[in-house]
Structure formats: structure tokens, C-alpha cells
Amino acid sequence: MTGIRRLAQHLDISIGTVSRALNGRPDVNEETRKRVLEAAAELGYVPNQSGRSLRQGTTNIIGFMMQTGAEITGQGDTFFMSVFDGVQTVFARHRLDLVALLCSSQEDPDDYLRRVVARGFADGLILSATQRHDPRLEFLAKRKIPFATLGRSLTDVGQPWLDLDFEGMAQTAIDRLVAKGHRRIAVTRPHDDVNLGYIFVDQAASALAAHGLSLDPDLVFRSTPNEAGGYQIARELLSKKDRPTAILLVNESIAIGFYRGLSEAGLKPGRDIAVIGRHSPQTHFLSPSLTGFELSRRDLGIALAEALLATMPAFSHFYPNAELRKIWREELIEGESDAFLLPPA
Amino acid sequence: MTGIRRLAQHLDISIGTVSRALNGRPDVNEETRKRVLEAAAELGYVPNQSGRSLRQGTTNIIGFMMQTGAEITGQGDTFFMSVFDGVQTVFARHRLDLVALLCSSQEDPDDYLRRVVARGFADGLILSATQRHDPRLEFLAKRKIPFATLGRSLTDVGQPWLDLDFEGMAQTAIDRLVAKGHRRIAVTRPHDDVNLGYIFVDQAASALAAHGLSLDPDLVFRSTPNEAGGYQIARELLSKKDRPTAILLVNESIAIGFYRGLSEAGLKPGRDIAVIGRHSPQTHFLSPSLTGFELSRRDLGIALAEALLATMPAFSHFYPNAELRKIWREELIEGESDAFLLPPA
DNA sequence: CATAGTACCGTAAACGTTTACGGTTGTCGA
DNA sequence: TCGACAACCGTAAACGTTTACGGTACTATG
Numbered sequence: 197m198t199g200i201r202r203l204a205q206h207l208d209i210s211i212g213t214v215s216r217a218l219n220g221r222p223d224v225n226e227e228t229r230k231r232v233l234e235a236a237a238e239l240g241y242v243p244n245q246s247g248r249s250l251r252q253g254t255t256n257i258i259g260f261m262m263q264t265g266a267e268i269t270g271q272g273d274t275f276f277m278s279v280f281d282g283v284q285t286v287f288a289r290h291r292l293d294l295v296a297l298l299c300s301s302q303e304d305p306d307d308y309l310r311r312v313v314a315r316g317f318a319d320g321l322i323l324s325a326t327q328r329h330d331p332r333l334e335f336l337a338k339r340k341i342p343f344a345t346l347g348r349s350l351t352d353v354g355q356p357w358l359d360l361d362f363e364g365m366a367q368t369a370i371d372r373l374v375a376k377g378h379r380r381i382a383v384t385r386p387h388d389d390v391n392l393g394y395i396f397v398d399q400a401a402s403a404l405a406a407h408g409l410s411l412d413p414d415l416v417f418r419s420t421p422n423e424a425g426g427y428q429i430a431r432e433l434l435s436k437k438d439r440p441t442a443i444l445l446v447n448e449s450i451a452i453g454f455y456r457g458l459s460e461a462g463l464k465p466g467r468d469i470a471v472i473g474r475h476s477p478q479t480h481f482l483s484p485s486l487t488g489f490e491l492s493r494r495d496l497g498i499a500l501a502e503a504l505l506a507t508m509p510a511f512s513h514f515y516p517n518a519e520l521r522k523i524w525r526e527e528l529i530e531g532e533s534d535a536f537l538l539p540p541a
Numbered sequence: 542m543t544g545i546r547r548l549a550q551h552l553d554i555s556i557g558t559v560s561r562a563l564n565g566r567p568d569v570n571e572e573t574r575k576r577v578l579e580a581a582a583e584l585g586y587v588p589n590q591s592g593r594s595l596r597q598g599t600t601n602i603i604g605f606m607m608q609t610g611a612e613i614t615g616q617g618d619t620f621f622m623s624v625f626d627g628v629q630t631v632f633a634r635h636r637l638d639l640v641a642l643l644c645s646s647q648e649d650p651d652d653y654l655r656r657v658v659a660r661g662f663a664d665g666l667i668l669s670a671t672q673r674h675d676p677r678l679e680f681l682a683k684r685k686i687p688f689a690t691l692g693r694s695l696t697d698v699g700q701p702w703l704d705l706d707f708e709g710m711a712q713t714a715i716d717r718l719v720a721k722g723h724r725r726i727a728v729t730r731p732h733d734d735v736n737l738g739y740i741f742v743d744q745a746a747s748a749l750a751a752h753g754l755s756l757d758p759d760l761v762f763r764s765t766p767n768e769a770g771g772y773q774i775a776r777e778l779l780s781k782k783d784r785p786t787a788i789l790l791v792n793e794s795i796a797i798g799f800y801r802g803l804s805e806a807g808l809k810p811g812r813d814i815a816v817i818g819r820h821s822p823q824t825h826f827l828s829p830s831l832t833g834f835e836l837s838r839r840d841l842g843i844a845l846a847e848a849l850l851a852t853m854p855a856f857s858h859f860y861p862n863a864e865l866r867k868i869w870r871e872e873l874i875e876g877e878s879d880a881f882l883l884p885p886a
Numbered sequence: 887c888a889t890a891g892t893a894c895c896g897t898a899a900a901c902g903t904t905t906a907c908g909g910t911t912g913t914c915g916a
Numbered sequence: 917t918c919g920a921c922a923a924c925c926g927t928a929a930a931c932g933t934t935t936a937c938g939g940t941a942c943t944a945t946g
Contacts, residue, residue: 210896242659247932249591250901296641314587423826456826481768481801555926592902
């Protein structure tokens, strides 16, 4: 005699009643429910998830898909970890099991997702590193799997998403640099088709245009979103004939490599070139200090989780007015890296 | 009609045979097996994991437990991610589902683990951040859950573990610094009871003793294993009356904060103080370049996964001679940060 | 007092697998 | 021809839940 049956026998009531009592169904005497709960605690009874899953067709698991591997390491990590932490706290409230699904860089994200779904692994998913055109979204929509994304996509299937205000960042940064006299401004973007790259570069271009300037295609640097990418950008930039006087770094970790690249050439941010980037726990320790954008990733994670739950029938009533789509403004932390004032031409 | 039953009906054979065919049982005609496999592919049949789990009492999931959250972020991340990548490739071979279980800093790791186990979540576990005395190990051993740890512990319950050669690192680094004339050498250790801290400090002490020197307790700095911790160490160190001339950093990320702390005081590693640390993707971009230890984390992950599988009855025959306990040597990458030569006293 | 309604509970089917057991067929040697 | 054996396959029970359905006892209402 095991599981719920044992509990029922011990209490001398039927397993149906025990199940109802534990699941908070209304049609059970409060007195009985109390007895059941006590006995469950006493006997250390924990419902078998396989049994529940089989019967209900749900797994109680929410998966947070991230990428990992050589190309990404340094990026994937710190940012998503912090967001994850926020997500975690929300799902814990509902006794949902949140796990991280790390797609190795060796594997195609689409294939990976297909496997996860075919396996019926999770009741809901959170996707990150949203591509400009992202087949994963259509795939999930077709399968009617609840999901939310961290990042917008042109592939819009009506899912909830949260994103950072890349437009705002580009605009603010460009305005700021132009105000300081810069005319030749470089920007970076990820090496792949992550949507934020497009958004960022487009907005930078139009912000420049508003000042009567244009974005030199030669000054758009592509790189992996990690330190190595930043280093490589610095090397490329330094090899240019007509060197820019300022640069906008879209990813966080690249600032670290970029600094290093400059320093090897005897250059210093804020003296020889103006740098505006984005902050992570690491970048706060750069020297000279980085001027960059920052926000609470944990809060972002919380909002992301709530947005997802709001679209899941079983939980939606908990979040009647969750924001399903929101762009999070980042705050500019002023540092020394853009102190550079262009000498009058 | 769904699932295996549908497949059986389509083939006009019994579900038992279908199951046996799919699971590679010997007592099924190879011809039949071929037909089943083809039909399964054609109809896109994927066995329902809940059904299997319920029947077999296994979940097909392996969990990799890591810590996350404010205190850790910066550390947890890059190191474990890379290891995870290696682990992933091994488990994928066996069609096991590997997930990351991220224990938030807000939660007690013991409690978290208890929940995971009570829930019957995984068939096997990998634990990281092993404490000097780690109740989690005894807990898992009692429950007879297969697991392996990344890091030794005094709590030895016979589980497989892999670890880094902290003794070797301490020894090599001390010898090297002493040879350069240093007498007053500081070391760091994590703020909590992670075992590696004890190992590292003990070995550093005995390495110093071999040179007729002793480790000043006042020069053992505790900190969180992230950039902020390194920064704090720098501040503390600089406030000392009798400042050390060299320091050994046990964690990777702290070098970044430490550099920053020095730089704010106008000091430079390799000129004003000798620094030996450990390398991560980030630290390669420090300037002056860091002298530190490095190894392939991915390979470590592969070995870790194989060690775990070797102790799981269902998989052990795949890894008849896996190394169940191994200490991985790290390689010293020479940089400029310990170029500092002590002037003759 | 009869009836309707309510509050609570028990029964049993169903979810999709795996696997022990036994049955059928065919082969081969005595 | 018969028995033993092998090779293959079908049957049905079991894993631990949830939940639709129906039943009982009690209360309220006319």
C-alpha cells in the first residue's frame, strides 16, 4: 500500500476524498481536510508527480530556455541568471517547478526546442535570445504551448513579451554623444540575428539622422556578445583609417574586452574615445568607470513570469492585470568612459 | 485512440510488441522492429514520459544544481555554465534530459534539495558548491539517489566527485611568489563554507611553512566569489598597516573587482603588488594581464557526467572504467600581474 | 410529512506506459 | 510422430493520481 492509498487507509476514508482535500476542492468538509493535511504532513506524503501528470496531462514544470556554450559564455550567464532569479520567486509561489533548459551552442535551438516539446516536458516556456524572425515562436503557437519571450520579434504570434528599451538607449546615448560634439559614432550589434541588434542599430541611425548625421555602415561592428567579442571590436576599430570618436556597446560583457583592446593600444576610454555601454555586475568594476545603462533584472524576471502565468488558464486569475507586453526603461549610470570632449574641429 | 495504442492499431500488432520494439528488447523480430520504428517516425509517435515514469519509477531527468542570486552572480555563472555544456553532451548521448536547478540565494540549498528529492524530480543529480561539511550529501545517500559532486567534501558518503587541484595551485603560486622574493603573501577564500576555501588556505599555509614562512591570519581575506568581493578585498588590503606584497585570489571573478580596487588607489598589479589568480573568459581581458590558472571546464563537465552515469545501474555498463574521483590540474598562464619583483630588503 | 436541496463522500474509470506470464508456431532430433 | 526448445507475440495487470458520477444523510421548506 503506497501513496495516496496508504494515506486514505490510515485515515479510514476514501482516496477520492484525500485527493480532493489535498487539492483544495470545495466539496470536502473542512474538518476532514484538516485531518488529511495533518496526516499527510505526519506521514510525509508527497503526491507522485508522474501519476498526476499522467492523469492531468500537465507536468508542473516551467522551462526557461537559454543558450550556452563557447560563443556565448560571458553573456548568457550573468544576465539570464539574474532574470531567472526573479522568475523563480514567482513560480515558487505556485509550487511550479522551474528549470533552466540550457541549449548548448553545439545544438540548433530550434531542434532543441522541438525535442523539449515533443517530450511534453513543460507546461509553459520562457524563451530568451529572441531572433528577429524566430521560427520557435510559430512552432510553439501552433502547438498551443503557453510561452513568453524575453525580447520582441518580428514573428509575432500574440505571445506575451518583455523587452528592454533599446530604442531609448540608442536615442539617449546618441543625443548625449552628439551634444558632446561627436560626429563619427560607432555602434555594435550581436553576431547573430537576435532582434535587439536590429532595433538598436536602426534607432541609432535615425537618432543620428535627426541631428543631420548618418550612421556609417563601416562603423557597425558585429561580434559575439561576450568579452572576446568586445576585444575583437576594439582591434577592428583601431585598424580603421578614419577612427570614430565614440562608440555605443549594445551588449554588456563586451565592454570588458573592449577596454582591454584599447588599453593594449595605449588608449583609454573617456580620454581617447567616448564609450557608452550597458552595465552588469562586472562592468561596475571597469576602470575608468563605464557610462552605461542599467536596470533591475530581477524585477524583469518577476514581470516575465507573471506575464506568462497570466496567459495560462490555470493561473490567469491570479494575475488579472499583468502587463503582457512591456518595454523596460534602463537608467543611465554616468561614469568616466564618455567624459571625452571632442576638441573643436 | 492515442499513443502507443494508436501505433499498435495502425500496425495491427499488440501494444506490448510495439513497446518492446521501441525499447530495444531482444524478443522481437527484427523485421517487426523495423516496421514499428518506421511507423513511429511516420506518425511522429513519442512515448509519453508520464506513462513511462509512472510505470518505471524513473523520470529520465538529471538535475544539475547550482546556486544563483545577488551574492553569487558573477561566479555561479560562467564557470558552471561551461561545465554544464560538457555535462550536456554526455547526457544527450543517452537521451537523458538534463536541466539546471538553480537555487536562488533567497532559499536554503538544503531545503531546495529536499523539495527536489521529495518531488522525485530526477533520477540523478549533480551538486556544485560543495561545502566542507555538506548535509546534502548525507541526505542524498540516505535516499539512495545517485549523484556526483563538483568539489570534495569532508562529508564523504562514497559518491563520485571531481575537483580542481587547489593544493597544486596554492603550492605552485606560493613557490613562485617566494622565489620572487615575497615574504608577506595574502590569500583569499570564499565567504561561506565551500570546501575549496579550506583546502586552498591550508595548502598555502603549509607551502609557506616549507619556506620557513607563515601565513598571517590577518592576511586571509574572505569575500563573496564575485567582482564585488574582489573590490572589497582590495579596499581591506589597502587599509592594512603592513601591506602584503603579493596576493593569491582563489576565485576567478574577484580578480576583476580587485583590479578595480587597486586602480582607484593608483596601484597597478605587477608593479605595486603581485597578483596570481584564476582565469575565466573574462579575466583574459584584464590589463595588466593576469597570471592565473586555467583548465577546460567543458572537459571537466564531460568527466563529471560520466562519473555519475558510472554509478547508475542502468548506465554503468557504458562507462566500465570511468574515473570516479579525480583532481584536475590547472595550467598556469603567465601574465604581467605578478611581474613585480620585490626590491631587496 | 414529503420533497427538494445541500454538503459531503465513495466508487471506479481513465491517463499511457512497461513487463511478467503464458500462448502459439515452427524447427529439429530422437 | 512426439517432445523439447526457441522465437516471437498477445494479454492483462500495475504504476499513482484525478474526477465524473452517483449515493447517503441531513436540513430546510412547503
